[in-house]
Amino acid sequence: MKKVLVLAEVRDGQLRNVSLEALTAAQALAEGGEIVAGVFGADAATHAVTLGQHGASTVYTADHTALAQYTPDAYVQALTQLIELASPDAVVLGHTAIGRDIAPRVAARLGFGLVSDVTGVEAGPVFIRPIYAGKATQTRKFVDGTTFITIRPNNIAIGAADPSKTAVVVPVELEIKDLRTIVKEVVRKTSGKVDLSEAKVVISGGRGVKSADGFQPLYDLAEVLGAAVGASRGACDADYCDYSMQIGQTGKVVTPDLYIACGISGAIQHLAGMSSSKVIVAINKDPEAPIFQVADYGIVGDLFEVLPLLTAEFKKV
Numbered sequence: 001m002k003k004v005l006v007l008a009e010v011r012d013g014q015l016r017n018v019s020l021e022a023l024t025a026a027q028a029l030a031e032g033g034e035i036v037a038g039v040f041g042a043d044a045a046t047h048a049v050t051l052g053q054h055g056a057s058t059v060y061t062a063d064h065t066a067l068a069q070y071t072p073d074a075y076v077q078a079l080t081q082l083i084e085l086a087s088p089d090a091v092v093l094g095h096t097a098i099g100r101d102i103a104p105r106v107a108a109r110l111g112f113g114l115v116s117d118v119t120g121v122e123a124g125p126v127f128i129r130p131i132y133a134g135k136a137t138q139t140r141k142f143v144d145g146t147t148f149i150t151i152r153p154n155n156i157a158i159g160a161a162d163p164s165k166t167a168v169v170v171p172v173e174l175e176i177k178d179l180r181t182i183v184k185e186v187v188r189k190t191s192g193k194v195d196l197s198e199a200k201v202v203i204s205g206g207r208g209v210k211s212a213d214g215f216q217p218l219y220d221l222a223e224v225l226g227a228a229v230g231a232s233r234g235a236c237d238a239d240y241c242d243y244s245m246q247i248g249q250t251g252k253v254v255t256p257d258l259y260i261a262c263g264i265s266g267a268i269q270h271l272a273g274m275s276s277s278k279v280i281v282a283i284n285k286d287p288e289a290p291i292f293q294v295a296d297y298g299i300v301g302d303l304f305e306v307l308p309l310l311t312a313e314f315k316k317v
């Protein structure tokens with residue numbers, strides 16, 4: 001039996017889904033032991049009910065002006081203090097921008113192990129993670145000592161909430177000092193209202209969209225489907241869209257239920273970021289495009305003709 005600490009992430013006042021996935025993974029890891037959660041920020045306590053219903057027996061909340069916006073400096077200090085307080089055998093975070101940044105820093109500082117970008121946890125516990133840009137899968141078992149685990153969003157089914165479960169809320173006083181960085185302003189560059197890395201439906205554009213305006217039919221369909229809009233690096237390099245939308249080996253990794261690739265050839269570096277999507281639809285006017293080899297459904301055609309038709313049809317549903 002192990003004690004597992006989950007660092008829950010809040011964005012725009014909402015608990016991120018990956019934090020609930022992390023709690024599900026924590027149950028496999030704890031093997032009947034205790035699961036506790038930590039949340040930072042002014043409204044941290046408001047998430048205790050959800051975290052409790054998903055298995056956390058204790059929720060440590062910590063508010064500090066330095067934690068209002070993420071900086072590695074402040075978060076490393078905060079998480080280190082939380083770990084010293086909770087003394088867990090394992091620490092689970094989302095494999096998000098924050099999780100990827102902070103987990104190795106704190107693991108190195110405390111001499112812990114790290115298994116990153118985990119897509120599955122099996123009895124043992126054994127961790128499953130993709131390697132070589134998704135071409136192979138590695139299974140790893142942690143034998144000794146405390147370890148960090150980061151969970152790739154959208155891969156572990158969130159366990160059902162149990163309304164009878166409640167968590168004890170423990171406010172924690174943190175000492176955060178000697179900060180070398182502060183956030184003065186946040187300028188958002190998002191692909192839309194839906195968070196790309198957690199979206200259930202992603203519509204991506206490649207060089208085939210031909211211009212920034214060429215993304216409009218993708219946004220129109222995204223609006224109807226409640227989808228996020230992503231892009232290939234080809235489209236980003238051509239300045240059709242912002243790099244925050246890039247999906248692939250050097251961009252974001254997404255695992256939506258539905259991925260619609262529009263005017264994307266299907267280079268291996270792009271596939272590394274989306275090939276584990278549950279259903280892949282490719283729209284490309286070249287029937288030989290490699291994207292069709294990974295697609296579940298292929299539409300050979302001009303995206304500027306196909307997308308408006310799809311949008312019109314989905315509007316009827």
Ligand code: FAD
Pocket residue numbers: 205206207208209231232233234235246247248249250251262263264265266267268269270273283284285286289301302303304
């Ligand atoms: P192209 O390969 O030019 O394909 C455009 C496609 O659009 C073609 O298949 C064409 O048939 C189709 N098309 C054109 N017009 C239409 C139309 N009207 N309707 C329908 N289809 C149309 N790429 C990424 O995406 N993500 C990464 O993270 C990434 N990382 C990289 C890292 C490294 C180290 C390197 C070397 C490369 C990386 N790349 C990455 C780049 C990658 O190799 C490809 O160059 C890139 O993915 C190509 O983008 P694309 O498919 O949009 O463009």
